[in-house]
Amino acid sequence: MLTANMHYKARFGCKMYKASISFAKTCPNRDGSKGTGGCIFCSAGGSGEFSSCVKKNISEQIDDAISQVSKKAGPEAGYIAYFQSFTNTYCRPEELADAMAEATAHPKVKALSVATRPDCLPDDILEVISERTKKIPVYVELGLQTSDDQTAELINRCYETCVYDDAVKRLKQAGANVITHVIFGLPGEREEQMLDSVKHCVDAGTDGIKFTCLYVLKDTVLEKMWRSGEFEVLGREEYFDIVEKALKLLPSDTVIHRLTGDGPKKLLLAPVWTADKRSVINYINRRFA
Ligand code: SF4
Numbered sequence: 001m002l003t004a005n006m007h008y009k010a011r012f013g014c015k016m017y018k019a020s021i022s023f024a025k026t027c028p029n030r031d032g033s034k035g036t037g038g039c040i041f042c043s044a045g046g047s048g049e050f051s052s053c054v055k056k057n058i059s060e061q062i063d064d065a066i067s068q069v070s071k072k073a074g075p076e077a078g079y080i081a082y083f084q085s086f087t088n089t090y091c092r093p094e095e096l097a098d099a100m101a102e103a104t105a106h107p108k109v110k111a112l113s114v115a116t117r118p119d120c121l122p123d124d125i126l127e128v129i130s131e132r133t134k135k136i137p138v139y140v141e142l143g144l145q146t147s148d149d150q151t152a153e154l155i156n157r158c159y160e161t162c163v164y165d166d167a168v169k170r171l172k173q174a175g176a177n178v179i180t181h182v183i184f185g186l187p188g189e190r191e192e193q194m195l196d197s198v199k200h201c202v203d204a205g206t207d208g209i210k211f212t213c214l215y216v217l218k219d220t221v222l223e224k225m226w227r228s229g230e231f232e233v234l235g236r237e238e239y240f241d242i243v244e245k246a247l248k249l250l251p252s253d254t255v256i257h258r259l260t261g262d263g264p265k266k267l268l269l270a271p272v273w274t275a276d277k278r279s280v281i282n283y284i285n286r287r288f289a
């Protein structure tokens with residue numbers, strides 16, 4: 001199992017921490033250009049409740065993020081400037097180029113990571129990414145969640161899986177390292193579909209993967225579905241049983257960036273076990289050591 005820590009140590013020679021920043025302010029699945037209301041599980045913060053104040057410039061936000069972990073990280077640590085919330089390539093190419101250049105110029109930043117949708121990577125944006133990869137390693141995180149187009153419709157993802165396949169190919173040609181997000185426990189999905197999603201990412205050529213257990217946040221469409229009993233969230237054992245099977249499907253050089261995620265505590269409704277980070281980490285260490 002190739003973990004992100006192992007990968008970063010080999011690539012950068014040190015432990016790497018993410019410095020989350022707010023750059024994008026919306027996504028095409030919210031402003032009406034692809035859809036409205038967003039993906040059914042996504043909170044108003046666009047999956048980026050952890051990043052610093054959007055009013056500050058990029059380098060100030062990086063400073064803020066670093067100051068929060070620097071005591072634990074120590075002086076040898078490196079940082080990845082993480083463009084986390086919403087869709088960070090949903091902007092003019094010049095804006096992205098400037099923001100990436102500012103993040104690159106920060107003395108502690110050794111890599112960039114850009115979260116986006118596969119349908120927001122036109123050629124001029126790819127050109128910006130390609131140019132940036134000549135100066136600093138660039139990771140691009142794609143929110144696929146599932147390869148099943150029927151589930152994708154149900155969660156209001158608003159793009160077809162073939163768009164993801166094409167995006168992976170073009171990003172790799174541009175020199176980016178691709179990380180794919182997959183969610184286990186989406187409404188109506190059986191284990192077989194979840195594992196098919198993992199196989200799909202591997203076949204598409206993703207370099208890394210992030211697994212997340214579906215969690216229900218306040219004021220989302222998913223909250224209404226969960227409250228009306230349309231689906232049940234996964235229990236801890238049930239979720240990690242699926243993760244264990246998924247790990248067996250990954251080639252040895254696929255980097256595992258995350259085995260599960262934890263939603264923002266103030267918004268999290270279920271499953272509650274995901275909120276107890278320490279106990280989840282202990283469980284993972286026991287089970288996957
Ligand atoms: S998950 Fe991403 S694509 Fe979906 S609504 Fe939220 S920000 Fe937009």
